[in-house]
Amino acid sequence: MLQIRDVDCYYGEAQVLKSFSLAAEPGEILCLLGRNGAGKTTALKAIMGLVPARRGSILLDGAELTALAPHDVPRQGIGYVPQGRRLFSDATVMENLKVGLMTRQSGPEVLAHVLDLFPLLKERLTQRAGTMSGGEQQMLAMARALCINPRLLLLDEPTEGLMPAMIDRIRQSVLDLKAHGVTTLLVEQRVDAVLPVADRVAFVENGRVTGVEPAAELAADRRLIDRYVGI
Structure with a gap:
């Protein structure tokens, strides 16, 4: 489905993504979790072509996205x-x-x-x-x-600032999309916001993916979360 391989991205001369690599499977809900400034939002912008990749590859079902203009990326079936x-x-x-x-x-x-x-x-x-x-x-x-x-939906902090009842609605919407085969890449900072819906969680730190774990295992053993982000 989605393959991100060794992507480097910069804002000016400041490097934000450093050999960033990640893969999402069809129909999966994959969460990017990390602190502010870790590179989560930049990863989504790189997929959309809003922050160009200076190195590396971003593939959707084998089609290279980094060569496309930003306005052509949604036409490949990517919602942002x-x-x-x-x-x-x-x-x-x-x-x-x-x-x-x-x-x-x-x-x-x-x-x-x-x-x-x-x-x-x-x-x-x-x-x-x-x-x-x-x-x-x-x-x-x-x-x-x-x-x-x-085919792929990118969500950046979708529950930020919302009341609990509305957060539940958003979560249910994401699960409904999964039932229809849509792959979702979800950026969040709060562990408790993603564990109920995610299939896997990718931890992002200093522009790199430092580990990917099944959400069910993280929910069962919170020490795994401490290992990656020290929450």
Whole structure:
């Protein structure tokens, strides 16, 4: 599915990813866990072409992504929900969704499926995105990404700042996507936020993946978490 091999990324002359390597399997929920500044968000941006890789390879089902312009990456079937959501706040819910639909010319059946996953949005199609609550905006950001009918979904801190009830909704949405075969790469800082949904957890430190462990084993033995991040 997704193969990241020995990727180096920089902001100016400051190197952020250092021989970053990771693999995600079809239908897997893989979490990137680490402290602020570890390189988690940069890894997602590298996949999307927003931070170019100076070295290494990023493959989706064998197709090289690093040679593509950023606007061509979503057309390969990659949905991205960045931290902060980045919605068109003055546009309606439906207008935001149409942006996703146009990316890969998705049909009405895709929209219907997305609205089944997020039924609350059916009632808000004419509402301006900027007037919605934080949790509702997060749902819309995920729905817009799903409107491209992705094979791979990248989520950057999707539960940040949300109430517990909305966090549960987001978690359930991720599990629903897994049931439909979507691979999810999930960035988080909080262990307890990811263990209930993740299949595996990749620990990121100083721009490198320092270990990958099954989430079930981490939940059973928290000493493994201490070994990687000292939480």
